Amino acid sequence: MAGRRVLITGVGSPIGSALAGRLEADPEFEYVAGLDTRRPQAELLATEFIEADIRDPIIANLIPQAEVDTVVHNQIVRRPGPGMSSHSMHDINVIGSLQLLTACERSPSIRSIVIRGSAGIYGSEAHAPQFFDEEMARLYPLRTRFQRDVGEIETYFETYARRHSQVTCTMLRYQPAIGAGLDTQVTRYLSSPVVPTYLGFDPRLQLVHEEDGIDALVAAVRNPVRGAVNVAGPGTIGLTRLIRMAGRPSLPIAAPLFGGVTDAMRRVGLPVLSEDFRRFLRYGRGVDTTRLTEEVGFTPRYGTPAAVADWVQRRDGRRLLPSLSGALA
Amino acid sequence: MLGPGDAVGTGVEFMRGLRGALDQGLELPAALARSAADLPRGVRDRVRSVARRLDGNYQEDEWGFDSEFVSLVEPGFDFLYDVWWRVKAVGVENVPAHGRALLAANHAGILPWDATMMSIAVMREHPLPRQPRFLVLNLAFDLPWFSVAIRKVGGVVASPYNAIRLLEQDQLVGVFPEGVKGTGKPYGERYQLQRFGRGGFAEIALRTGAPIVPVAVVGSEEIYPKLGESPLLARLMSTPFFPLTPLFPWLGPLGAIPLPSKWRIEFCEPIETASYGPEGADDRALVLELSERVREVVQQRVLENVVKRGPAFV
Numbered sequence: 157m158a159g160r161r162v163l164i165t166g167v168g169s170p171i172g173s174a175l176a177g178r179l180e181a182d183p184e185f186e187y188v189a190g191l192d193t194r195r196p197q198a199e200l201l202a203t204e205f206i207e208a209d210i211r212d213p214i215i216a217n218l219i220p221q222a223e224v225d226t227v228v229h230n231q232i233v234r235r236p237g238p239g240m241s242s243h244s245m246h247d248i249n250v251i252g253s254l255q256l257l258t259a260c261e262r263s264p265s266i267r268s269i270v271i272r273g274s275a276g277i278y279g280s281e282a283h284a285p286q287f288f289d290e291e292m293a294r295l296y297p298l299r300t301r302f303q304r305d306v307g308e309i310e311t312y313f314e315t316y317a318r319r320h321s322q323v324t325c326t327m328l329r330y331q332p333a334i335g336a337g338l339d340t341q342v343t344r345y346l347s348s349p350v351v352p353t354y355l356g357f358d359p360r361l362q363l364v365h366e367e368d369g370i371d372a373l374v375a376a377v378r379n380p381v382r383g384a385v386n387v388a389g390p391g392t393i394g395l396t397r398l399i400r401m402a403g404r405p406s407l408p409i410a411a412p413l414f415g416g417v418t419d420a421m422r423r424v425g426l427p428v429l430s431e432d433f434r435r436f437l438r439y440g441r442g443v444d445t446t447r448l449t450e451e452v453g454f455t456p457r458y459g460t461p462a463a464v465a466d467w468v469q470r471r472d473g474r475r476l477l478p479s480l481s482g483a484l485a
Numbered sequence: 486m487l488g489p490g491d492a493v494g495t496g497v498e499f500m501r502g503l504r505g506a507l508d509q510g511l512e513l514p515a516a517l518a519r520s521a522a523d524l525p526r527g528v529r530d531r532v533r534s535v536a537r538r539l540d541g542n543y544q545e546d547e548w549g550f551d552s553e554f555v556s557l558v559e560p561g562f563d564f565l566y567d568v569w570w571r572v573k574a575v576g577v578e579n580v581p582a583h584g585r586a587l588l589a590a591n592h593a594g595i596l597p598w599d600a601t602m603m604s605i606a607v608m609r610e611h612p613l614p615r616q617p618r619f620l621v622l623n624l625a626f627d628l629p630w631f632s633v634a635i636r637k638v639g640g641v642v643a644s645p646y647n648a649i650r651l652l653e654q655d656q657l658v659g660v661f662p663e664g665v666k667g668t669g670k671p672y673g674e675r676y677q678l679q680r681f682g683r684g685g686f687a688e689i690a691l692r693t694g695a696p697i698v699p700v701a702v703v704g705s706e707e708i709y710p711k712l713g714e715s716p717l718l719a720r721l722m723s724t725p726f727f728p729l730t731p732l733f734p735w736l737g738p739l740g741a742i743p744l745p746s747k748w749r750i751e752f753c754e755p756i757e758t759a760s761y762g763p764e765g766a767d768d769r770a771l772v773l774e775l776s777e778r779v780r781e782v783v784q785q786r787v788l789e790n791v792v793k794r795g796p797a798f799v
Contacts, residue, residue, distance in 0.1 A: 393545075
């Protein structure tokens, strides 16, 4: 039997590069291609780098030429990178996904598509169930720009899946990732000198360890299932405990002032908190990972508290607050 | 136990030690360690456990339940149980000792004190104590600090998904099927149960095969006697209702002090639901009938216990 042929979009991102590295080392895969405008972050010897913008209609010619059986869509932008406007973030997310699915339609060899999407589609809501399962995506209206982007991508993808029943379409809904090798909203937030919180609230948060995030992607490529699958470290962690473990001083701000104060803090160089992330800090969010374990067959190695503990241990930054129990031991 | 005088003395001693260590040129953590080592043993252990919590080194389960916090606030709840409300709990042995079960109780008293007193009753008087988890009105989760404390002592947002997940984890789950209509009862109709919503709790019990234990709570009706309400203030505060009691809002935050009524809590015989099978949850007629049966039991036992309790405050 011939090996599998995979194309990865967003291969220039840390997770895209790591995934390509994993797949090219795996004898099951005979061909790995990576599409991006940025070069991969690691030395990838066997991966064919296709330098193209996902928004460019030209990919509708490039992708069928690669004759792949699996496409991993790993180019959904969660926060605008340096020099990226929220408008171009929206373009990459929505128009990029649309172009990609159009290109897939012209590739008769495709058997499965895996999208690294976001659990942001569930939103962060005051009275939400503690754990969303995959059926609960539309319990609440989509409130933020990013949520609407993700909602649009999911709708395109569902339509595609309906029209092409021979293709297995997997939508992975990721909780925010944490890891020493990552630069995400969570790690930036926890690395700022003071960490703003909502006065009087301690939401339950859920994160996924970077290694589990990549392993889940590999597992879904090997064993694609139809429909949405949540990806998260089991369990939850309270924000207060998270900040204490990170060893940062928190700055509680009354809810009506939160937006204003954090905007002012941004001007003195503290990280930008997107609207989605602010809602995450106010209301939290947890997802149910039964489908990931039972259907995809992948059990995360790190629960959410363990993922945080691992990040605290491995990151380079020092604690700002001294460890008190260490001092008193 | 240390008296307040001892505590002040110990504090002064600690600060003096810290000052001395800093004067000798030690770094702050080392200086803290040095002066802490000189504290009496009990205080030192207490300081250590606070330090451990400040480092984030403590456990909460996936719902936010924090057993250390529970033991911290327990003396306060014990005081309310024994002295303030003089709670008498009967039939606690009707609560299953293990496995899933649903406690369905009448609801009164604006703030969910009835939930905490039911918890204490099960924790103290059951031969095999277990911590119940309660579905708490969504409204409570909008309040700063209060919402955090509710989670830590075992409250969760009143969502059917939460109830099903908890029952599937074989927990003991408490619900108040009257919901917000129960807490907002006028004083004159305080022993009259409101309708049990759409029977959602019965549906959940059927779906998970959990037995229902009806619970009658008497006494919570008197802690905040609602004499009237202000629709205008309710609209301004965007709450379902704004109660006017003899103390609230006239005394401000002090108005939240509950009156010292006398309580009785009766746990009734469990009603088994497993024999209907999970498909019973889709049978509207069965759900409504089961819900009404539970309501009748609770209503009848409330009235019986009002008589058994006697006068409300003495």
